[in-house]
Amino acid sequence: MSEIDLDTARKVAHLARIAVPDAHLPALAQELSQMLTFMEQLNEVDVEGVEPMTSVTPMRLKRRKDGVTDGDMQAKILSNAPDAREGFFAVPKVVE
Amino acid sequence: MSDLNKLTIAEARDLLRQGDVTSVALTEACLTAIEGAGKLNAFVHHTPDLALERARAADARITAGDAPSMCGIPVGIKDLFCTEGVASQAASRILEGFKPEYESTVSAQLRDAGAVMLGKLNMDEFAMGSSNESSVYGNAVNPWKDGARELTPGGSSGGSAAAVAADLCLAATGTDTGGSIRQPAAFTGTVGIKPTYGRCSRWGIVAFASSLDQAGPMTKTVRDAAIMLEAMCGHDAKDSTSADLPVPDFEAMLTGDIRGQKIGIPREYRMEGMNPEITALWDKGAEMLRDAGAEIVDISLPHTKYALPAYYVIAPAEASSNLARYDGVRYGHRAKLGPGDGITQMYEKTRAEGFGPEVQRRVMIGTYVLSAGFYDAYYNRARKVRTLIKRDFEQAFAAGIDAILTPATPSSAFGLGEMLDADPVQMYLNDVFTVTVNLAGLPGISVPAGLDAKGLPLGLQLIGRPWEEGALLRTAHVLESATGFVSKPPKWW
Numbered sequence: 001m002s003e004i005d006l007d008t009a010r011k012v013a014h015l016a017r018i019a020v021p022d023a024h025l026p027a028l029a030q031e032l033s034q035m036l037t038f039m040e041q042l043n044e045v046d047v048e049g050v051e052p053m054t055s056v057t058p059m060r061l062k063r064r065k066d067g068v069t070d071g072d073m074q075a076k077i078l079s080n081a082p083d084a085r086e087g088f089f090a091v092p093k094v095v096e
Numbered sequence: 097m098s099d100l101n102k103l104t105i106a107e108a109r110d111l112l113r114q115g116d117v118t119s120v121a122l123t124e125a126c127l128t129a130i131e132g133a134g135k136l137n138a139f140v141h142h143t144p145d146l147a148l149e150r151a152r153a154a155d156a157r158i159t160a161g162d163a164p165s166m167c168g169i170p171v172g173i174k175d176l177f178c179t180e181g182v183a184s185q186a187a188s189r190i191l192e193g194f195k196p197e198y199e200s201t202v203s204a205q206l207r208d209a210g211a212v213m214l215g216k217l218n219m220d221e222f223a224m225g226s227s228n229e230s231s232v233y234g235n236a237v238n239p240w241k242d243g244a245r246e247l248t249p250g251g252s253s254g255g256s257a258a259a260v261a262a263d264l265c266l267a268a269t270g271t272d273t274g275g276s277i278r279q280p281a282a283f284t285g286t287v288g289i290k291p292t293y294g295r296c297s298r299w300g301i302v303a304f305a306s307s308l309d310q311a312g313p314m315t316k317t318v319r320d321a322a323i324m325l326e327a328m329c330g331h332d333a334k335d336s337t338s339a340d341l342p343v344p345d346f347e348a349m350l351t352g353d354i355r356g357q358k359i360g361i362p363r364e365y366r367m368e369g370m371n372p373e374i375t376a377l378w379d380k381g382a383e384m385l386r387d388a389g390a391e392i393v394d395i396s397l398p399h400t401k402y403a404l405p406a407y408y409v410i411a412p413a414e415a416s417s418n419l420a421r422y423d424g425v426r427y428g429h430r431a432k433l434g435p436g437d438g439i440t441q442m443y444e445k446t447r448a449e450g451f452g453p454e455v456q457r458r459v460m461i462g463t464y465v466l467s468a469g470f471y472d473a474y475y476n477r478a479r480k481v482r483t484l485i486k487r488d489f490e491q492a493f494a495a496g497i498d499a500i501l502t503p504a505t506p507s508s509a510f511g512l513g514e515m516l517d518a519d520p521v522q523m524y525l526n527d528v529f530t531v532t533v534n535l536a537g538l539p540g541i542s543v544p545a546g547l548d549a550k551g552l553p554l555g556l557q558l559i560g561r562p563w564e565e566g567a568l569l570r571t572a573h574v575l576e577s578a579t580g581f582v583s584k585p586p587k588w589w
Contacts, residue, residue, distance in 0.1 A: 004464075016416065016463040017423070018456055019444035028460070031520060035461050038521045041405045042477050045484065052479030053486065056293050056307060056537030057562065061336045076197040082430035089425050092439050 002036035004029045100125035102263045105169050105320040106347075112158050112168045119158070119168030122266070123151040123212050126170040129264045130214060135589040138249075138259040140175060140233040141183045141216035154210040165347075166327045167210025172259045172268040175216045176223055177203045177311075178300040182213075186302040187231040188221045190450025191428040200300025201332045202269065202311045209327045214265050218255025221452045222419065223276055223304045226526035227515060228254025230454040238284055238509050239585040242550050247509040250280030250526075256314045257284040261585060267315040267324050271301060273308045274407055275505075275530030278542035281314055282504035282555025285544040285583060287321045287576070288314045289569070292562045293537035294339035295325075297332030305414035306337075308407075308534040318543065318573040322346035325565065341563060349566035350573045355389030357571060360497040364400035365529060367506075373548045374503045381501055381545055381556045384578035385571070395497060397488040402481050403532040404524060409465050409478035410535075415455075416462025422450060457520060486536040493561050499571050502529050504542040504555035529557060539565045541572045544581040553583065 004012075009029040013020040020028055055061075078084040083091070100122045103111070111117040127144050147170065154168035178184045178196035185191040199207065207213065218236040220228050227248040229235045236254040238247040239262040249258040253270030257280030260268050270277040272290035281288030289312045296311040303309060313324035326347070331340040361382055366375070382392050424430035424446030431445035451459065465474035492500065506528060515523050533540035539562070542555040556575065560568030 008464075012460050012464045012467070014444075015467060016456075016460045017420075017440070017443040017447055018451065018459065019441075019448035020456075028457075031457055032461060032464065034519050034521060035408065035457075036464075036474075038524075039405045039409050039465075039474060039478075042402055042409070042474075042481055045399065045402055045477075045481050047477060047480035047484070050480040050483050052476050053482040054479075055337075056486065056535075057337070057339065059294070059339065062333070062340065064333060073197075077426075079197060080194050080427035082424060082428070091425055092433060092437060092442055094439050 002033050002040060004032040004036065101129045103266060104316050105166070105266050105323050106317070108169055108266055109165050113163060119151040119154040119212060120148065122168065123147050123170045123214070126214055126265050133262055133264050133589050136237045136239060136258050136262055137234055138218055138236050138255040138262065138264060139172060139215040140218045140255065143182055143213060143215045146182070147212050147214050150207070150212045154212060157210055164209045164327065165323045166206060168212065169266050170212045170214050171206065172215060172217045172256060172265040173203055173213050174253055174256050174269050174271060175219050176271050176302045177269060178302065179203055179213065179216065183216065184302070185232065186222050187219045187233055188450065188452070188455065189232045189429055190422045190447070194427045198300060201297035201334060202301065202328050205330065206327055211327070217259055217268055220252035220254065221455050222302065222415070223252040223271055223273055224415070224454050224458055225251040226275070226279055226523055227251050229512065229516070230452050232452065235512055237512065239589065240284060240509060240552055241585070241588060242511070242552060245511050248283065248512050250283035250509060252276040253280045253314060257281055257286055260284070260286045260314050260316060262589065267313055267320055269311060269328070270314045271309060271311045272534065273304050273411060274534050275527040277312050277314060278530045278540055278555070278557055279505050279526055281542040282544070282553065283509035285553030285581065286314055286316060287318050287541065287543055288312060289321045289325060289541040289565070290533065290539065291325060291329065291565050292539045294337050295329045295565065297335040297338045299332055299334040303418040305411040306418060307414060308411060318569055318576045319347060319350060321541070322350060322569045344566050346566050346569055349570050351570060352574060352577070354385065354571050354574050357390040357498045358393050358496050359385050359390045360393050360395035360492055360500040362395050362397045362400065362500060362502060364397050365502045371507055374506065374554065377546050377554050378501070378503050378556065381575060384575060385501065388574045388578060393497060395492050395500070397492065397532070399481065399484045399488050400532060403485055403535055404528055406478040406481040406485065407527070407531045407535060408524060409474050410482065412458040412462030413466050413475050414462070416459045416466060419455070419459055422447065482535050485532055489536045489538060498561065499568055500559040502557045502559065504529060504557040508548045508550065508552035508554055533559055538562055539568050541568055543572050543576050545575070545579045546581065547583060
């Protein structure tokens, strides 16, 4: 049985960039623990010498010529931005 | 002609080509059906004007003699597909207001073949769920009812399944990461096929778990699945995992002849405490295929038991990475910020407000299994188990098995709200028969095969060899004919 404590739950939430109020951390920790316990069945499997799967179909990824295929669509790219100004995406101040 | 919305694709195509019906008439019949079906909450974005415009264009093409099979056929599109100028939200608050400037390859291929988009269909948020209850739009409702009890249409493609079963459209697109086409198809008495990984381009489909996601059609019959799948498939340079293989004429492969085919029955799918009705249906399905000339062979897929835990490591890991793009900067929702909030608070508040509980849970579990110190123990181990799961299938196929018959789901549709208090793992068990297929990248199809004691549809799943969707559809077509499933839910909505 895997136990995720409150500090770990808080850390995971921060790594995932999801604000989780302190009051919700115990429930989150419990849910994560349940899921990890479920996953731990995988420890029963003998995986000695087995390659981790990287591609489900045995084919090489296709390559294309390294060249510009489109561009000139600033307005389209910004059209869905919650805050776009002067041709840029606007965000809160990042550096002082 | 009445009830045009109840036609199959094949019937409508033939009537269109004979000039006996117009696409405008078909489209109007579907739009009327959609208007009267608000209670099902299947269509969540309506595009009637666009639909009629495309229907008129389709009629012109048909008159001019240039009509591919999907030309003039009204379809619904799952909200996961980006559609140009039309809201595409993946049923999430975080994509509120998002109107893509581009069209997904699959929906573009359907559009270019003349298919008429009626609107966007409900689903679980980011395709994470098996009951359509994680949707920001509220759940879709199954047109099949158990007395007064309202049921889930399944998920994640719940809106697609409900819309097809209720004849709101002739067919719909779905996507399947762990069973999201096949489980809702089974719950609604419809047909759903997930093709081989790489058959359909993933470009423009909101990504959940990129190594597992595949699009596919949800239809009223196997023949319709063959017709629509052909229009959706094909190589796309914009998806590096898209297969550069010719797309066969799937419909022409529905010969009805499966003599000599070897059908495997995997013993590990016969689970303890399994619903006896499901076991009986499975046995009956095997008998029907035997009567049609197939050979039934007991097989073993020894790592089946580990598919669900492996999936629930790999899929959330990929999701946590894919969903990192929802940061409140380029599209969708951005949280209102307080004084002094910086960019980290913007990300954290935006994602807390924008993602529902199930999506948050999966993003966080994915973050955990990918984090330093746990990567090998969880993520790498799951990928090794995935190799073994795929090897099980390869060995079965190498031994001469042509297709594998299993139940599609562990039960018929359950009641809405019934799983809300269960722990998340209970809901995941819905995928127990379907998830292996995604992990192995194989094609799988759910075919309605009968009704249970409550009068609700049950499905059987056939799993095929990679790239052999045609042979899989042929076997599914024989099974469909043998079961003679024609039941429709009585209209109550």
